[in-house]
Amino acid sequence: MAVKDYLRERFFPHMWCPGCGHGTVLNGLVHAIEKLGMSKNEIVMVSGIGCSSRISGYVDFHTMHTLHGRALAFATGIKLSKPELNVIVPMGDGDALAIGGNHFIHAARRNIAMTALVMNNRIYGMTGGQYSPLSGYGTIATTAPYTNIDQGFDVAALSMAAGATFVARTTVYHVHEVADLIQQAILHDGFSVVEVLSQCPTYFGRHNRLGGPVEMLQWFKDNTTRIGSKAAAENPELIQRGIFMQADKPEYCTEYDKIVEQAMAAAKA
Amino acid sequence: MAKRKLKEHHIQREWCKGCGICVAFCPKQVLEMDACDKAVAVRLEDCIACEMCALRCPDLAIRVDVEKA
Ligand SMILES: Cc1ncc(C[n+]2csc(CCOP(=O)(O)OP(=O)(O)O)c2C)c(N)n1
Ligand code: SF4
Ligand code: SF4
Ligand code: SF4
Ligand SMILES: [Mg+2]
Numbered sequence: 001m002a003v004k005d006y007l008r009e010r011f012f013p014h015m016w017c018p019g020c021g022h023g024t025v026l027n028g029l030v031h032a033i034e035k036l037g038m039s040k041n042e043i044v045m046v047s048g049i050g051c052s053s054r055i056s057g058y059v060d061f062h063t064m065h066t067l068h069g070r071a072l073a074f075a076t077g078i079k080l081s082k083p084e085l086n087v088i089v090p091m092g093d094g095d096a097l098a099i100g101g102n103h104f105i106h107a108a109r110r111n112i113a114m115t116a117l118v119m120n121n122r123i124y125g126m127t128g129g130q131y132s133p134l135s136g137y138g139t140i141a142t143t144a145p146y147t148n149i150d151q152g153f154d155v156a157a158l159s160m161a162a163g164a165t166f167v168a169r170t171t172v173y174h175v176h177e178v179a180d181l182i183q184q185a186i187l188h189d190g191f192s193v194v195e196v197l198s199q200c201p202t203y204f205g206r207h208n209r210l211g212g213p214v215e216m217l218q219w220f221k222d223n224t225t226r227i228g229s230k231a232a233a234e235n236p237e238l239i240q241r242g243i244f245m246q247a248d249k250p251e252y253c254t255e256y257d258k259i260v261e262q263a264m265a266a267a268k269a
Numbered sequence: 270m271a272k273r274k275l276k277e278h279h280i281q282r283e284w285c286k287g288c289g290i291c292v293a294f295c296p297k298q299v300l301e302m303d304a305c306d307k308a309v310a311v312r313l314e315d316c317i318a319c320e321m322c323a324l325r326c327p328d329l330a331i332r333v334d335v336e337k338a
Contacts, residue, residue, distance in 0.1 A: 023327025
């Protein structure tokens with residue numbers, strides 16, 4: 001199927017601002033699905049609330065637009081009742097790790113097979129540029145005009161500690177990596193996290209004087225490097241991109257089926 | 270490996286929001302912004318059909334068709 005066949009073209013042009021990185025995440029995602037050759041009926045996208053979460057309106061899969069921070073809870077219900085479906089859960093940094101932080105760590109801990117796509121623009125875009133748990137120390141936000149004193153989470157380290165079995169990071173500058181990592185995450189049988197650094201030129205960019213979308217993409221290029229590269233060893237300040245963790249652990253739905261079988265056998269005995 | 274050859278470069282004007290990303294990162298400076306702040310391909314003869322513009326466009330406004338070898 002062609003890439004455009006996975007889109008709901010009737011809703012285009014989309015609602016994101018000019019140069020918003022979330023559009024590039026959508027672009028990479030549909031390319032990943034196209035490369036996997038999946039049919040639209042095999043995929044469910046479940047999202048919460050935020051500019052990022054609006055992504056579910058633009059793809060022609062089964063889609064569900066739910067509550068802020070709660071997408072993973074809805075997704076867990078869907079996956080448990082129809083484990084044959086591929087569940088993708090795109091979330092904003094606030095959606096995933098502020099209001100939804102608890103759902104996030106516990107979904108990871110259970111190792112339920114789904115793909116959590118964290119569209120990290122380090123800000124609450126939709127509500128006007130408040131700082132998020134990913135903004136990081138020293139940044140400016142609508143709610144931190146004199147600089148933010150909160151430290152940020154490291155999404156990859158947090159996900160690994162919580163029990164996710166596939167953990168990766170890239171940026172919207174590195175579009176081939178976006179498509180490739182999403183493909184691998186979808187194929188992984190367990191809880192996968194792909195963090196994609198995305199730009200919000202309207203709030204994060206403007207508040208932090210980072211220039212427009214072009215300058216923000218250039219920043220992703222200049223300030224990141226592949227895991228284990230020479231540059232990473234020489235400059236620990238660089239943000240690392242690639243796969244941090246890929247492990248085999250019992251998957252939740254498979255284990256749940258076993259319990260159902262045991263219970264049925266016990267009931268018959 | 271055979272060189273990639275461009276068949277068609279298509280920009281859907283109504284979807285383009287003029288962010289300039291495709292123009293800035295095209296390795297061959299094929300694209301420019303026009304007077305209405307929309308991207309246009311002005312040097313298609315230099316295009317190497319790498320598809321980076323199509324993949325990076327946040328508005329999914331670009332399609333690059335590659336000649337089948
Ligand atoms: C229960 C609840 N609390 C707060 C809100 C308001 N709200 C909507 S989106 C949002 C944060 C969006 O930030 P993020 O998840 O990072 O997504 P972005 O818009 O940056 O893509 C908030 C606080 C809400 N909709 N529901
Ligand atoms: S406010 Fe920010 S995150 Fe929301 S659409 Fe605009 S650029 Fe994107
Ligand atoms: S990247 Fe897309 S939206 Fe931005 S200027 Fe180019 S065609 Fe227009
Ligand atoms: S396909 Fe590559 S060379 Fe051609 S216009 Fe796009 S970015 Fe430039
Ligand atoms: Mg955000």
